[in-house]
Structures are given as structure tokens and as C-alpha cells.
Amino acid sequence: MSLVVQTHDELIAAIPHLIGFTPTESAVVIPLKGNLPVVRVDMPRDDEEGRGVVKEIGGALSRYAEPGSSVAVVCLTGDSHDAQLTSQAMAAEFDSVGVEVPVRIWAVADRWMEFNAGRSGERTPQTENKLAAETVAMGRAQPLQSREALAAxxxxxxxxxxxxxxxxxxxxxxxxxxxxxxxxxxxxxxxxxxxxxxxxxxxxxxxxxxxxxxxxxxxxxxxxxxxxxxxxxxxxxxxxxxxxxxxxxxxxxxxxxxxxxxxxxxxxxxxxxxxxxxxxxxxxxxxxxxxxxxxxxxxxxxxxxxxxxxIDESFTPETPTRHPGTEIPGRNGPPPRHGPER
Amino acid sequence: MDLTDDHGSVQEARLARLIEPQPENGRDRPRIDWINEPKASSRQEEGRHA
Structure with a gap:
């Protein structure tokens, strides 16, 4: 089953379903082509943090990028300037590792702007409901309200x-x-x-x-x-x-x-x-x-x-989902500890 | 912090070998959520944009 989106509004509405919760003040990287992960990170608090995060994500994407890989960057934040800078920095870094960024979006609760083409539009409850209905039909759990809810x-x-x-x-x-x-x-x-x-x-x-x-x-x-x-x-x-x-x-x-x-x-x-x-x-x-x-x-x-x-043959309890021929952990480590490791 | 040093179990050593050594302040960096498609489950969406 695939969740296919056609518009910027749908792309933004798909994010909670992709990551399992509704993010706020976050930058989200969504694969468009290629077998890449979805990535979410808090909007950087300053330039130095931003450079570090962008470099780190770019480094990891470079390990999995294939020719033609591309992603969209969506910044969900109240600050359009931050969204512009962060998405721009990500686009430059990702491009340098072979991942194109044809879509850079700034989104707030009721509207979006795409920086590359200079287009903008409204976010609508109808789109959110449509995406939710599609994922329900797929039998998927609905996203939590926030990352805090996931922690709770x-x-x-x-x-x-x-x-x-x-x-x-x-x-x-x-x-x-x-x-x-x-x-x-x-x-x-x-x-x-x-x-x-x-x-x-x-x-x-x-x-x-x-x-x-x-x-x-x-x-x-x-x-x-x-x-x-x-x-x-x-x-x-x-x-x-x-x-x-x-x-x-x-x-x-x-x-x-x-x-x-x-x-x-x-x-x-x-x-x-x-x-x-x-x-x-x-x-x-x-x-x-x-x-x-x-x-x-x-x-x-x-x-x-x-x-x-x-491999140690001296103790081999039946591992629950073990298949014949697979190994078990060795027993040549330290003696059993009684209490959390320090 | 070099996470590949002195691991007390085979499983930990096995995981440590996959990880690059991190700088001392590595734990202070912002956390990045990586969401990969599960191997076999209902979670098989893809974000495709036309």
C-alpha cells in the first residue's frame, strides 16, 4: 500500500502519518525518489546548531542515496526566515551528496509557501481528513498529537x-x-x-x-x-x-x-x-x-x-524465533551483573 | 566518546562496530528522528509528490 500525494497541501498533511505524530517547530525531510528515510529534527536554535544538523543529516543520506534521489524539505515553524535559511542550507548540503531538493516548503497551521517556485496556498481540513481516511483504510494507527504524547x-x-x-x-x-x-x-x-x-x-x-x-x-x-x-x-x-x-x-x-x-x-x-x-x-x-x-x-x-x-555450545536455551543455523550470543563476556551497568 | 571501546557483551560489541566514534559532545547534539520503512508491516507509505 502506498500513500500517494498530489499537492503541497497533501504532502504536508501526510507528515504526521509518516512519522507517527504531529510535529511542531520541526524540519521534515520527505523522500520523493529513492529509498531514503523520512527525517524529522527540531528547528535549529542557532546557526551553529543548524550547520551541525544539516551536515549530520546530509552525511547519513549520502550513505543511502542512489542516482536520481530527491527529497522535499518541509519546515513547520512560525518563522518564515528560519524556514528559508534552514531549507536552503539543507538543499545545498543534500545536493552536495547527490540528493536533489526540488521542493522547499514553509508551513504554518493554515497555509504554506514553496520557496523554489514562489508558490503559496492554503492548508485545508478537507485534505487532512482525506489523508486520515486513506490511512484508516490501510489499517494504520492514527498519529499521536505530538512527540510528547509518544513519550507519554x-x-x-x-x-x-x-x-x-x-x-x-x-x-x-x-x-x-x-x-x-x-x-x-x-x-x-x-x-x-x-x-x-x-x-x-x-x-x-x-x-x-x-x-x-x-x-x-x-x-x-x-x-x-x-x-x-x-x-x-x-x-x-x-x-x-x-x-x-x-x-x-x-x-x-x-x-x-x-x-x-x-x-x-x-x-x-x-x-x-x-x-x-x-x-x-x-x-x-x-x-x-x-x-x-x-x-x-x-x-x-x-x-x-x-x-x-x-560461539559457545555450553548453554543454548531455545531462542523463541530462532531459525536453524543462526547463531546465539556468546558467553565469553564478563560475569553476570546484578544491577544496571555503570 | 568512542563507543567501540570496552563492551561487555557480544551484542554490544556487534552494535558498536556499526557506529562511528562520536565526539565528546555527541550526546548534546539535537536529536534526529529517522523513520525507515519497516521490513514487513502495514507501514508502507511513501511520500510522493507530483
Whole structure:
């Protein structure tokens, strides 16, 4: 299914459906030709920030540009001068890496102006409704009202799992890391099968199990672009319900799964749920991938590349969606850690 | 900050190898939302403009 737009008004109205929320004070890059991502960034606060952002986006686009690639730049801001400067800077930078910018638009709530051709027009509710109806017909979820609403979806009721945590920790001391890892892998498999929200008991047990880096890696390794949506669902829910002391691994897994699913905005929001003051190396790495605009397909290749020192036959719980012949994470890292990594 | 240094797990090391080292102030840069088409889902729109 494709969302085909015919006019500038329709192009602007399509933006929330492309990125999952309605952006404000943002510059949005929309591919017109070529297999490029959609990009959204806050309008730069000053020239220096603007230069950095433009360079960064251009660098990432250059990795994926094909001959003939082109994009539209839409600046959604109250300041037409900022829109002119930012879109102009993007056009110059993108052009230098082989991506044309035939359309540069400044848009506010009720009108738009296209700088290249000097045309302008009105934005209409009818167009927004038409695009919304088309996406409903495609079976797509409707966009959230704002990026803040996307972030809020990752903040749930953390009380019930907080209550369940002491018992989960006590039970973990009476088990072994390998047993808890095997249970976590099996529980993930059950989620893949039924899609049901985890109980507070299972949620607490899984969050405690994730404090062991090897267990976390087994669940991380299960992720692929084919099942990323299910992982996003699981880890979004658990990130929202996890108390501070056990949230960093779940938030990082949510960030990674969101990136793998193509949703960079949700990925950033997930990483924001790593409690302030806690340093968690997986979160830093996922943030690096997001900042540099890595395409999720690169993970498939990295995941498929087995390195000899990564294989250890001593412990191989059945990975939920594992296929014969794929590798599992190695166990030659540091001993299991009990608590978020520092 | 070099994200490729000293990773305690195979998965982290694998991801680190894909990322270019970032400058010290890398975390202060504005966040860029990259939206890529999922491999297999209903989200298969494209912004095409005539």
C-alpha cells in the first residue's frame, strides 16, 4: 500500500502519518525518489546548531542515496526566515551528496509557501481528513498529537511491579542465572505466540532477569526486522511499568526494537526512560545508532555474521524465533551483573 | 566518546562496530528522528509528490 500525494497541501498533511505524530517547530525531510528515510529534527536554535544538523543529516543520506534521489524539505515553524535559511542550507548540503531538493516548503497551521517556485496556498481540513481516511483504510494507527504524547506512552503505572519486585528478587536468589535465562527466553516465546500483556509477577521476574547481561543479550538477539513490532510492543509495555531500579535494560531493548522497526522517534523516547544518572552502555550504543541515522538493515547483516569466539555450545536455551543455523550470543563476556551497568 | 571501546557483551560489541566514534559532545547534539520503512508491516507509505 502506498500513500500517494498530489499537492503541497497533501504532502504536508501526510507528515504526521509518516512519522507517527504531529510535529511542531520541526524540519521534515520527505523522500520523493529513492529509498531514503523520512527525517524529522527540531528547528535549529542557532546557526551553529543548524550547520551541525544539516551536515549530520546530509552525511547519513549520502550513505543511502542512489542516482536520481530527491527529497522535499518541509519546515513547520512560525518563522518564515528560519524556514528559508534552514531549507536552503539543507538543499545545498543534500545536493552536495547527490540528493536533489526540488521542493522547499514553509508551513504554518493554515497555509504554506514553496520557496523554489514562489508558490503559496492554503492548508485545508478537507485534505487532512482525506489523508486520515486513506490511512484508516490501510489499517494504520492514527498519529499521536505530538512527540510528547509518544513519550507519554512509555510512562505507565509503575506501582504494581514495584510491589512485585521484592518477591521476584527473592525468587531469583533461589534460582540460578541459567534457569532464569531459560525462563526469560521461554516467556518471550510465549509472548510471541499469544501477544498477551505480562502479569505483574512475570513482568517483575523478567525485569530482574534482564539485569543479567547474558540474559538480556539472548532476548536482544531474538530481535529481527521481521519480529521487531512484537518486541516494540513488549518492551514499550514493560518500560512503562518498570520502576527506576530495573528500567534501563527494558528501555534500551525498547529503543533498539523501535530503531529496528524503523521508528527512530519512539526509539529516542524509549532511551529517555533510562533513569537520569544511570549510565547504561547499551542505551549509549543505541543512541549512537540513532544519531548517525544507521539503517536497520545493517543489523541484519551484523547479526548474520558469526564470529568464531562468539560461539559457545555450553548453554543454548531455545531462542523463541530462532531459525536453524543462526547463531546465539556468546558467553565469553564478563560475569553476570546484578544491577544496571555503570 | 568512542563507543567501540570496552563492551561487555557480544551484542554490544556487534552494535558498536556499526557506529562511528562520536565526539565528546555527541550526546548534546539535537536529536534526529529517522523513520525507515519497516521490513514487513502495514507501514508502507511513501511520500510522493507530483
Amino acid at each position: 506512552a512509555l510512562e505507565g503505572d509503575r506501582g504494581p511491579i514495584q510491589v512485585a519486585l521484592p518477591a521476584a528478587r527473592q525468587a531469583a536468589t533461589e534460582s540460578t542465572p541459567d534457569q532464569e535465562c531459560a525462563w526469560a527466553v521461554e516467556r518471550l516465546g510465549q509472548f510471541h505466540h499469544d501477544g498477551n500483556r505480562l502479569s505483574d509477577h512475570d513482568g517483575a521476574r523478567l525485569l530482574v532477569a534482564l539485569e543479567n547481561t547474558e540474559t538480556r543479550d539472548f532476548l536482544w538477539h531474538d530481535m529481527s526486522r521481521d519480529n521487531a513490532e512484537a518486541h516494540v510492543s513488549l518492551w514499550t509495555d514493560l518500560t512503562g511499568r518498570a520502576p527506576d531500579e530495573v528500567r534501563a535494560p527494558a528501555a534500551s531493548l525498547c529503543g533498539f526494537a523501535s530503531w529496528l522497526h524503523g521508528d527512530g522517534a519512539r526509539a529516542w523516547c524509549a532511551l529517555d526512560q533510562v533513569p537520569e544518572g544511570q549510565s547504561y552502555s547499551m542505551a549509549d550504543l543505541v543512541g549512537g545508532a540513532l544519531q548517525q541515522g544507521l539503517h536497520p538493515s545493517v543489523w541484519e547483516k551484523a547479526r548474520a555474521a558469526v564470529e568464531p569466539d562468539e
